[in-house]
Amino acid sequence: MREYTVPVLVDVPASANCADTVFTRGEQEPAAVVISRKSGDAWVPVTAAEFRDQVAGVAKGLIDAGVGPGDRVALMSRTRYEWTVADYAIWAAGAVGVPIYETSSADQVDWILADSGATCVIVESEAHEEVVRQATAAMAEPPSIWRIDDGGFARLTAGGADVPEETLKERRLARGGPELATLIYTSGTTGRPKGCRLTHDNLLFTAHNVARGPLEALFEVDGRAALLFLPLAHSFARLIQIVLIETGTVLAHTPNMKNVAPDLQAFKPTFLLxxxxxxxxxxxxxxxxxxxxxxxxxxxxxxxxxxxxxxxxxxxxxxxxxxxxxxxxxxxxxxxxxxxxxxxxxxxxxxxxxxxxxxxxxxxxxxxxxxxxxxxxxxxxxxxxxxxxxxxxxxxxxxxxxxxxxxxxxxxxxxxxxxxxxxxxxxxxxxxxxxxxxxxxxxxxxxxxxxxxxxxxxxxxxxKELIVTAAGKNVAPAPLEDRIRAHPLVSQAMVVGDDRPFVAALVTLDPEAMEQWKAANGRTGASLAELCADPAVVAAVQSAVDDANTLVSKAEQVKKFVIIDTDFTEESGHLTPSLKVKRNLVVRDFGKEIDALYSVDTRA
Structure with missing residues (x-):
C-alpha cells in the first residue's frame, strides 16, 4: 500500500471547545468585526462582543428550557446569520448540534430526529416548523420547537436572562475535545442516512491545521472576508464556518443561491467556498x-x-x-x-x-x-x-x-x-x-x-459506483459525467451500463442556459420536451459526449445517450444537498428511458 503523511502542525489542547473562541475574542477584542450581517440591502458589522452576547443569550435560553449537557439540538435553516448564532449557542450550552438540510422531507426529518434523540429543534420558517410537526406527530414526546422568524431567539434570550454567567461557563468548559460536538447525517445517496459522530477535537484540530497549514496564505490577507452560501448543514461549509471564526475572518451569509451574484459584488469577499x-x-x-x-x-x-x-x-x-x-x-x-x-x-x-x-x-x-x-x-x-x-x-x-x-x-x-x-x-x-x-x-x-x-x-x-459492463469492463463514471456536465447547455449527466452491453448516459438540460439558447436560436416558444429532440440541441449534447469520450478507452466510451425532459434537482429528490446524483433513485425513476437505450443494440 502506498502512503503519504504530513506531520501535525497545530496540537489543539484536549480541553478545547468549539465555542471558546467566541468568548475569548469577545473579551479580548470586543470591537473587532467578526461577522457582516445583511439587513435589507446593507451589510451591518457585528462585533466580537455583540456576537458573544447573542450566542450567550441563546445558550442561556437553551439551558433554561431544559437542554442538558450532551443533549442533541437539531437545527433546520438556510445559510444565514442566525444559523451561526444557534450553532455556537448549542456548543456553549454543552449540547450537540444536529444539522438538518432545509429542503429535507418530513420522512427524512423524522428519521434524523428519532435516530439522534433530539430534544428540541430550532427552525427558520413556518414551512420548516410544519415539516417538523408533521415528522414528529406520532412521537409520544415530540421535541420542542423554536422558530427564528417568529421571535424564537428573543424568547429564548428572555427566558434565559436569570441563568448565571458562571452556569454558562461551567457548561461550556465541561465539554472538551473528546466530547461529541455534532451529529452530521450523511446525505444518503443510498439507504438511510447515518449520523457521523464528530467531536470538538475533530473539528478544531481540522480547522487549525488547515488554516495554519496549506491555506494559511488565504487567512493572512488584510481585510480578509468570506461569503458562505453553501448549506451550513453540510460538513464542508460547517467546517469552513469554524475556520473563519477561529481565524478572525469576517463571515457573511447568503441564504438564497439566486442572491449570490449581487451579494458578491456588494460584500466583496477575498475568499469563497x-x-x-x-x-x-x-x-x-x-x-x-x-x-x-x-x-x-x-x-x-x-x-x-x-x-x-x-x-x-x-x-x-x-x-x-x-x-x-x-x-x-x-x-x-x-x-x-x-x-x-x-x-x-x-x-x-x-x-x-x-x-x-x-x-x-x-x-x-x-x-x-x-x-x-x-x-x-x-x-x-x-x-x-x-x-x-x-x-x-x-x-x-x-x-x-x-x-x-x-x-x-x-x-x-x-x-x-x-x-x-x-x-x-x-x-x-x-x-x-x-x-x-x-x-x-x-x-x-x-x-x-x-x-x-x-x-x-x-x-x-x-x-461502489464503478460500472461493470456485460463484457466485464470496469468503468468509472465520474470523469465522463464531469466532462459532459461542463457543456453550457447541460445541467446533469449520469452514466449507466451495469451488466449492459455498452456504456450509455442520461443527460438533462440547464433551464437557465436553455432560455438564452432559445432566444438566440429563434425557439422562444419551444417546450423543454421539444428542445430535447431538437437536432441542434442533440448535436450540442453529442459534442459534449464526444469530448468526454476522448478521456477513456473505446470500451469505456458512451455509445448512446438520451436527453431527459426534466432536470435532476434536490427538489425532485434526485440530488443530495451537496449536488451529488442519487443514482439508485434516478435508475428507479428513469428505468424506462434506460431500458430504451438498450432496446435496439446497434452500437455494442
Missing part, C-alpha cells in the same frame, strides 16, 4: 453572455479562455513566456477583469470540494486571476483530508494531506485515511462503524484514487 457546479455555472454564464453579444464578443471570450488555460498550464511547468504574458495582459483588460469585478473585485482565491472540478475549469480560473484550490474529504473526516496549496497548486489533483493526516491507497485503489480528524464512529450503528474503520485504524472512504510521488492525491471514482 464552492462546489464544482458553482464554478461551472459561473463559467457557463460568462460564455453564454459573450455568445449572446455576437460573433466578435464570443470569439474574444473563447480566445481569452484558451489563453487563460494556456497561461495556467505554463505556470505549472516553468512559467509563461513573454508572448503569452502579453496575451494574458490583453485579455485581462478585456475579459478577466470583468469576471473578477463581478465577484466584488477583491476575490483572488476559492476552495472547491464535493466532487471533481476538472483541469479545464481549474486552469481557466487561475489564468483569470481567481485561483481555485481543490480539496477532498468526507463527512466522516470532518470534511477535508487533502487540499491544494497556494504556491504549489497541482491542478487536476485534490492536493496533499493537511498536517496530521495520513493518506493510503490500498492495492485495490481504495483511498484510506488516518488522523485526529477521523470521526468517532456512526451514531447507534456499531456494525457500520466496524465496516468503515479497520483494526489498524484506517478509515475506508469508498473513493478510488492515486497518490503521486509528491503526495498529491487524484480521485478517479467511487468504489
Amino acid at each position: 464552492g462546489v464544482p457546479r458553482v464554478f461551472e455555472k459561473v463559467y457557463n454564464a460568462a460564455e453564454q453572455k459573450a455568445s449572446a453579444g455576437g460573433g466578435l464578443k464570443s470569439k474574444i471570450f473563447h480566445r481569452a479562455a484558451a489563453v487563460a488555460i494556456e497561461w495556467s498550464k505554463a505556470e505549472s511547468s516553468g512559467g509563461a513566456g513573454a508572448g503569452l504574458r502579453l496575451k494574458r495582459a490583453l485579455y485581462d483588460r478585456l475579459v478577466y477583469s470583468k469576471l473578477r469585478a463581478a465577484t466584488g473585485g477583491r476575490l483572488n482565491a476559492a476552495v472547491s470540494g464535493g466532487s471533481a472540478l476538472g483541469e479545464r475549469l481549474g486552469n481557466f480560473f487561475r489564468g483569470a486571476g481567481i485561483e481555485v484550490f481543490e480539496g477532498w474529504g468526507l463527512t466522516e473526516t470532518s470534511a477535508p483530508s487533502t487540499v491544494n496549496i497556494p504556491g504549489a497548486n497541482k491542478i487536476g489533483t485534490v492536493g496533499k494531506p493537511f498536517p496530521g493526516v495520513t493518506i493510503g491507497v490500498a492495492d485495490d485503489g481504495e483511498v484510506l485515511v488516518k488522523g485526529r480528524h477521523v470521526f468517532a464512529g456512526y451514531w447507534n450503528n456499531d456494525e457500520a462503524t466496524a465496516e468503515a474503520i479497520d483494526s489498524s485504524g484506517w478509515f475506508h472512504t469508498g473513493d478510488v484514487g492515486e497518490l503521486d510521488q509528491d503526495g498529491y492525491l487524484r480521485i478517479t471514482g467511487r468504489k
Whole structure:
C-alpha cells in the first residue's frame, strides 16, 4: 500500500471547545468585526462582543428550557446569520448540534430526529416548523420547537436572562475535545442516512491545521472576508464556518443561491467556498453572455479562455513566456477583469470540494486571476483530508494531506485515511462503524484514487459506483459525467451500463442556459420536451459526449445517450444537498428511458 503523511502542525489542547473562541475574542477584542450581517440591502458589522452576547443569550435560553449537557439540538435553516448564532449557542450550552438540510422531507426529518434523540429543534420558517410537526406527530414526546422568524431567539434570550454567567461557563468548559460536538447525517445517496459522530477535537484540530497549514496564505490577507452560501448543514461549509471564526475572518451569509451574484459584488469577499457546479455555472454564464453579444464578443471570450488555460498550464511547468504574458495582459483588460469585478473585485482565491472540478475549469480560473484550490474529504473526516496549496497548486489533483493526516491507497485503489480528524464512529450503528474503520485504524472512504510521488492525491471514482459492463469492463463514471456536465447547455449527466452491453448516459438540460439558447436560436416558444429532440440541441449534447469520450478507452466510451425532459434537482429528490446524483433513485425513476437505450443494440 502506498502512503503519504504530513506531520501535525497545530496540537489543539484536549480541553478545547468549539465555542471558546467566541468568548475569548469577545473579551479580548470586543470591537473587532467578526461577522457582516445583511439587513435589507446593507451589510451591518457585528462585533466580537455583540456576537458573544447573542450566542450567550441563546445558550442561556437553551439551558433554561431544559437542554442538558450532551443533549442533541437539531437545527433546520438556510445559510444565514442566525444559523451561526444557534450553532455556537448549542456548543456553549454543552449540547450537540444536529444539522438538518432545509429542503429535507418530513420522512427524512423524522428519521434524523428519532435516530439522534433530539430534544428540541430550532427552525427558520413556518414551512420548516410544519415539516417538523408533521415528522414528529406520532412521537409520544415530540421535541420542542423554536422558530427564528417568529421571535424564537428573543424568547429564548428572555427566558434565559436569570441563568448565571458562571452556569454558562461551567457548561461550556465541561465539554472538551473528546466530547461529541455534532451529529452530521450523511446525505444518503443510498439507504438511510447515518449520523457521523464528530467531536470538538475533530473539528478544531481540522480547522487549525488547515488554516495554519496549506491555506494559511488565504487567512493572512488584510481585510480578509468570506461569503458562505453553501448549506451550513453540510460538513464542508460547517467546517469552513469554524475556520473563519477561529481565524478572525469576517463571515457573511447568503441564504438564497439566486442572491449570490449581487451579494458578491456588494460584500466583496477575498475568499469563497464552492462546489464544482458553482464554478461551472459561473463559467457557463460568462460564455453564454459573450455568445449572446455576437460573433466578435464570443470569439474574444473563447480566445481569452484558451489563453487563460494556456497561461495556467505554463505556470505549472516553468512559467509563461513573454508572448503569452502579453496575451494574458490583453485579455485581462478585456475579459478577466470583468469576471473578477463581478465577484466584488477583491476575490483572488476559492476552495472547491464535493466532487471533481476538472483541469479545464481549474486552469481557466487561475489564468483569470481567481485561483481555485481543490480539496477532498468526507463527512466522516470532518470534511477535508487533502487540499491544494497556494504556491504549489497541482491542478487536476485534490492536493496533499493537511498536517496530521495520513493518506493510503490500498492495492485495490481504495483511498484510506488516518488522523485526529477521523470521526468517532456512526451514531447507534456499531456494525457500520466496524465496516468503515479497520483494526489498524484506517478509515475506508469508498473513493478510488492515486497518490503521486509528491503526495498529491487524484480521485478517479467511487468504489461502489464503478460500472461493470456485460463484457466485464470496469468503468468509472465520474470523469465522463464531469466532462459532459461542463457543456453550457447541460445541467446533469449520469452514466449507466451495469451488466449492459455498452456504456450509455442520461443527460438533462440547464433551464437557465436553455432560455438564452432559445432566444438566440429563434425557439422562444419551444417546450423543454421539444428542445430535447431538437437536432441542434442533440448535436450540442453529442459534442459534449464526444469530448468526454476522448478521456477513456473505446470500451469505456458512451455509445448512446438520451436527453431527459426534466432536470435532476434536490427538489425532485434526485440530488443530495451537496449536488451529488442519487443514482439508485434516478435508475428507479428513469428505468424506462434506460431500458430504451438498450432496446435496439446497434452500437455494442
